[in-house]
Amino acid sequence: MTLASTDTLALCRDGGWLHVMLNRPDKRNAMSLAMVNDLLHVFETIQDDRSVRAVILRGAEGHFCSGGDIADMQQAAADSTGEHDAIAALNRRFGALLTQVDGAGAAVVAVCEGAVMGGGFGLACVADITLAVEGARFRLPETSLGITPAQIAPFIVQRLGLSQARRLAVTGATLDVAEALRLGLAHVHVAADGADEAVSTVLGQIRRCEPGAVAATKSIMRTVGSAPLEEILDSAAVDFAQRARSDAAQTGMLARLTRTPAPWAMS
16 A cells, blocks of 8 residues: 655554645645545555554644635636536545545544534534544534535435534534534543543453454445345345454454454454
8 A cells, every 4th residue: 555645634654544734824724626536546556455444534733624616716716617516526526535535444433623624514414433622622613604515415414413413513513522423423522631541441351352343344334325225135144154254253252262362353
């Protein structure tokens, strides 16, 4: 796997952990097309790489992501022609990113600090574990700007349910950390100076889980609601049997019986 930092992202690989820093602090890490493309490249590259056990998403200098870059949208409007709608293409590209992150085989951890708006709200919704750092503010500002959270909306409904998603959409309300936790948008309340420790704790928990089993379990869960239940259960049974016979599962079960750590828990 070859990944390097870009103009919009600072990347750091630490064993099985890939730290991805949204790195446009002068724009409160607003999501430009370049950042969308860079993030897509990262998640496409690691999709089948089980050596990457978790991706930690964080924003530079105290803000997670303040939403889409309005300058990019203005440029897209100028670039649009009768046959090419650059705004629609830009918007849809972000949807492709959310789908890719949502479908990641690795665990995805979002460290939400400061502004978590628009596109940042969307990333928080597709993370497996969302840490809400004290002082974070979650908001969907789109309707107050006269536009829609077009690509984000389906993922908000999946995360929060239709009722709460509609409330946020029609009010543009700002959620503090307590409300984000209550609604299920975030999972862990983190003290203002405790983000690094919280990430370390979560990674310690992820470390106990075999990477292939994590990816397969996420895949099963994503099919709920999009396929008949019996079909999901049939497919899951076949996958379970295959995995139960695998070297990884045999090693994991032996480790449990002998009360010793599994190999992946020590890497």
